[in-house]
Amino acid sequence: MDNHLTKTRILLVDDDPTILESMAPWLREQGYEVEEASGVSRAIELIGLHNYDLALIDIRLADGDGFEVLRFCRENKPNTIVLLMTGYGTIETGVEAIRAGAFDLLTKPLIDQELLMSMNRALSQREVIEENKQLKAQLDIRFGMENVVGNDHQMKKVYDMVDSIADTRATVLVTGESGTGKSMIARAIHRQSSRRNKAFVEVACGSLPENLLESELFGHVAGAFTGATSDKQGKFLQADGGTIFLDEIGTASPSFQVRLLRVLQEMEFEAVGGSKTHKVDARVILATNEDLQKRVAEGTFRQDLYYRIDVINIKLPSVRERLSDIPALAQHFLEKVSQETGRGVQGFTQEALNALQNYRWPGNVREMQNVIERAVLLGKSEVITLENLPSQITLGATTTVATPSASGEVKTLKDALEGPERQIILETLRRHQWNRNETAEALGINRTTLYKKMKKLGLEAIEKVDQQRGGTFEQSSGF
Numbered sequence: 001m002d003n004h005l006t007k008t009r010i011l012l013v014d015d016d017p018t019i020l021e022s023m024a025p026w027l028r029e030q031g032y033e034v035e036e037a038s039g040v041s042r043a044i045e046l047i048g049l050h051n052y053d054l055a056l057i058d059i060r061l062a063d064g065d066g067f068e069v070l071r072f073c074r075e076n077k078p079n080t081i082v083l084l085m086t087g088y089g090t091i092e093t094g095v096e097a098i099r100a101g102a103f104d105l106l107t108k109p110l111i112d113q114e115l116l117m118s119m120n121r122a123l124s125q126r127e128v129i130e131e132n133k134q135l136k137a138q139l140d141i142r143f144g145m146e147n148v149v150g151n152d153h154q155m156k157k158v159y160d161m162v163d164s165i166a167d168t169r170a171t172v173l174v175t176g177e178s179g180t181g182k183s184m185i186a187r188a189i190h191r192q193s194s195r196r197n198k199a200f201v202e203v204a205c206g207s208l209p210e211n212l213l214e215s216e217l218f219g220h221v222a223g224a225f226t227g228a229t230s231d232k233q234g235k236f237l238q239a240d241g242g243t244i245f246l247d248e249i250g251t252a253s254p255s256f257q258v259r260l261l262r263v264l265q266e267m268e269f270e271a272v273g274g275s276k277t278h279k280v281d282a283r284v285i286l287a288t289n290e291d292l293q294k295r296v297a298e299g300t301f302r303q304d305l306y307y308r309i310d311v312i313n314i315k316l317p318s319v320r321e322r323l324s325d326i327p328a329l330a331q332h333f334l335e336k337v338s339q340e341t342g343r344g345v346q347g348f349t350q351e352a353l354n355a356l357q358n359y360r361w362p363g364n365v366r367e368m369q370n371v372i373e374r375a376v377l378l379g380k381s382e383v384i385t386l387e388n389l390p391s392q393i394t395l396g397a398t399t400t401v402a403t404p405s406a407s408g409e410v411k412t413l414k415d416a417l418e419g420p421e422r423q424i425i426l427e428t429l430r431r432h433q434w435n436r437n438e439t440a441e442a443l444g445i446n447r448t449t450l451y452k453k454m455k456k457l458g459l460e461a462i463e464k465v466d467q468q469r470g471g472t473f474e475q476s477s478g479f
Contacts, residue, residue: 008032009032009033009054010027010032010034010053010055010056011046011055011080012034012056013037013038013039013040013055013058013061014038014058014085015039015058017038019058020036020038023056023110024036026112030116035050039063040064040065040066040068040069041064044068044069044072047076047080051077052077052080053080053081053123054080054081054122054126055069056085057082057083058084058086059084059085059093066084070100070101071101073101074101081103081122081126082101083102083104083105083118083122084097084106085106085108086105093105103118104121106118148185148188149328149329149332150322152317152321152322152325154322158316162189162314165312167193169283171284171308171311171312172189172284172285172313172314173288173292173309173310174186174285174286174315175287175292175313175315175316176289176318178289179364179365179366180289180317180318180319180364180365181316182316183202183245183247186243186245186285189243189285190243190245193243193283195241195242195283198239198242199241199242200242201238201239201243201244202244202245203235203244203245203247204247205252206248210253210256211272214256214272215228215272217234217236218234218236218259219233219234219236219237220232220271220273220274221271221272221274224274225272228273234269236278236282237278237280240280243283243285244282246284246285247286247287247288248289249286249288250289250292252301254300257301258302260305261304261305264284264305264309265308267281286309318361318364319364319365320360323357326357326368327353327356327357330348330353330356330368330372331347333372334347334372334376337373337376341376345383345384347382347384348384348385349383349384349386351386352383352384352388355393355394356389359392360423362426362427362431371389371390391461391462392426395457395458395461421453421457422457422458425439425443425450425453425457425459429454429459
């Protein structure tokens, strides 16, 4: 028996008593729940009162025709799938039925297996449509503003701006440090716009060399370069009607900047090696963690392109600029990971929360997500404790601020200053991929002094942890 049968409700509409008396019992024997109507008025009355998965409707009825019932279904119960039946089937009638919204037109006398096959196809399509609706709803939740966490006043300004500009055509530039959630904001803008049902296409410009980046964005024709054996559609065409998000735009080469400027101004381009001009309707969102104004002053970023992309600038604050949001962000990631992994972790000890708030989060929300995920997966209890957090966070937990000791004495000024000093050195080391020479030069100290401070502040242990984790926080994350 088909999986649909125990939960499928059918309305059978025919003015021939013989059809109703024979077909309705047979459908019930197949496991369907069936109600009957002998005319248009009764069918419309029942459809208005109940929800049917499928309606089998004869076209010729005593008080009208089945197209009237079909129209009522389309306008009032669009989830009801309609199969029309007729004893006078023609190609023209079939085309008319499909155009009017019927799933199929069946010709009498009906053959049992053909009827069941048509019904099963219709119900299977209905399931696919429902699954797609659920997936879209999940995507809206995952990528919409519902997934952006924080009540800090700076974040509230971001929310207001997203609401204001989401449904405009204006180019948007999202700026902020690495890991602050620029991709998430771009997706949220798309999801809140009228383009939400079209494609959202993301391109990491910094990960591709110039020639491949142009091919990725604009496509290429066969023979355009070595290895181009066939035509390729670019990301801009894929985003037609939707949104294209260009991340790491600050890495764009001078020649690519020229081409991008033309595309942004005219929304026209040619594929690499091609002569045909393509025109697209795509909303463009760009992002960078670089200071583009500084790049313009240095002559490495075109001023006209900067003015073209800086129409609307959404600046995302770093985590250390929104300390009050850290508990909410941590809880958000904890619940997300717990749900995905089935772990029953409920929250944090106060000591663990203090450590999270005292840490400067150089990797921002992306780093926090990774830290919380690790803590949930490695933890053994229902709460995250200090022991579940990485050493770079726990080592700073007791030295960031001066606190009374067990005897009531306050730590010395030297002890109190070690915490900030440790953070500055750690961030500089990470920025230079743990290269001692470059770090010492950036800090204005010699290498010997740096080595001593690293040993004293326990930074060598953190270097090992970073190496084990790959040294970066570049995994995709929530916000």
